[in-house]
Amino acid sequence: MRILGISAFYHDSAAALIEDGRIVAAAQEERFTRRKHDPGFPANAVRYCLAEGACAIDDIDHVVFYDKPFLKFERLLETYLATVPGGFRSFRAAMPVWVKEKLFQKKGLRRKLGEIAGSKSWDGSLLFSEHHVAHAASAFFASPFQNAAVLTMDGVGEWCTTSLGHGNGKRLDLLKEIHFPHSLGLLYSAFTYYTGFKVNSGEYKIMGLAPYGRPLYAQAILDHLIDLKADGSFWLDQRYFDYCTGLTMTSSAFHELFGGEPRKPESPLTQREMDLAASIQAVTEEVVLRLATFARRETGERQLCLAGGVALNCVANGRVLKEGIFDDIWIQPAAGDAGGAVGAALAVWHQYLDKDRAPNGCDLMEGAYLGPTYSQEEIEQRLTAAGAVYGVLSDSELISTTVSALMEEKAVGWMQGRMEFGPRALGNRSILGDPRSPRMQKTLNLKVKYRESFRPFAPSVRREDVAEWFGLSTDSPYMLLVADVREEKRVRPNLDEEALFGIERLNVPRSDIPAVTHVDYSARVQTVHRETNRRYWELLTTFKERTGCPVLVNTSFNVRGEPIVCSPEDAYRCFMGTEIERLVIGNTVLRKEDQPAALMRDYKEEFELD
Structure with a gap:
């Protein structure tokens, strides 16, 4: 049984091939096209996976996409309607792409797969996974744990931005969710933008810059931007952000609160940017620690799996481990959108096809060495x-x-x-x-x-x-x-x-x-x-x-x-x-x-x- 997972059309497109529950191959499209974070259909990555699996596209039993486009479209429409007329510019920029391409993604995927097969359209089984289900599956089903709490945290999928799941054998249930526009990933990205780095690319720079600064603005973030509860749930005050209605991440209220306009990209870094980085990193760690504590209490599990872009914040991960909230932690190495290709395929194998997991005590990622090799x-x-x-x-x-x-x-x-x-x-x-x-x-x-x-x-x-x-x-x-x-x-x-x-x-x-x-x-x-x-x-x-x-x-x-x-x-x-x-x-x-x-x-x- 072969399952091909695909993530595409946002950033970090990728493909992954699962055969009888084993990950045969996985790769990001950017490695072949040499375009960083390539969002396009991962034709090269798909071809590589098929070659590694010694099979053709017609030998694939199921292709699964890591997202549900109609749910995402619903979120965009509801967001625009709730913010009229403020979101009109963003609405006008997004709609032509959605009407032309994304609403007909199923047809488009079949056409792209058909091109690989040498035909007009591929007529095999095409499935769709919810975004955070794919993230959670990539964390739990690829982990060495038979039972675990599962936390996923990112910018946004369809509606979900944060989820708590419980994995038990071949079952994975999402128990709690936080929905857009309240997002830890987008909060961090707002500071990425404000300090002059590129969103969806420069977040790790903020993490690296943070130790040079002091968390002088952490309390201001907690007082004004985020209402953080004891269980880690949170609410963001949208007056300070512009990602719902505009074409930037932060609003004039954000700039006024932190004392100036965003830093111009590539301009000299000052102590202020370092202190801002230290502040958002400290707040992020506090949110993750509270979420982890709640996950332990809610599930009763002693092991934790993490995925989603925020799970690449290795400083926060280290804090969770150091605090002893869980006995052990496993983090999906491709925690961002690329890993959704693996997760969507594993979700089909274990949940759609109801296949058991092998109790081998090892993770399925094989050191993450899943890409091309050369003799x-x-x-x-x-x-x-x-x-x-x-x-x-x-x-x-x-x-x-x-x-x-x-x-x-x-x-x-x-x-x-x-x-x-x-x-x-x-x-x-x-x-x-x-x-x-x-x-x-x-x-x-x-x-x-x-x-x-x-x-x-x-x-x-x-x-x-x-x-x-x-x-x-x-x-x-x-x-x-x-x-x-x-x-x-x-x-x-x-x-x-x-x-x-x-x-x-x-x-x-x-x-x-x-x-x-x-x-x-x-x-x-x-x-x-x-x-x-x-x-x-x-x-x-x-x-x-x-x-x-x-x-x-x-x-x-x-x-x-x-x-x-x-x-x-x-x-x-x-x-x-x-x-x-x-x-x-x-x-x-x-x-x-x-x-x-x-x-x-x-x-x-x-x-x-x-």
């Missing part, structure tokens, strides 16, 4: 065609050579095995560095990633060593939990350094691994497991043997505004357009100084800024 022969053919100069090493030589480069403080592009599904690079499409270097964080941000200097990098650490270096004793394979660097690994600033504020604190070393230690001593930890990524685990093991440190800097293999690389050609282009010094693809090693000068390129301007 050594393919890698060499593609690099040769690109004009690259490379050498081929044995497994042991490859690991040793890469560790040597890292110890020399070189930035290493590392492409191995299957591409990750979701927004995080987890050791297969990564740029790696030595975390002990006090220069590595700044070098990678400014010379390799071409992004804002304040943004932190994540540590990859062998699972068996995590508790020695971080305040974490559980698995964190998907880089979705933040924990503190252990006290004995920290370096205390001197009095002058301690007195610094804001971005001035950036270059103060704070631990034995300064490149991955944020200004508040926190780190977004990825635990690396021998069972799911043996080559990356072996790299960490050899690095530990030679340095005493089982940690590496791990950031996604791309530059700002670019999707994570997918193919050898993508990796080579990024290598040649940045100051990455070594590129390792499969067993192939490339040195920057050996490459033809004619192939060097300026990569900074090739992608729209995120």
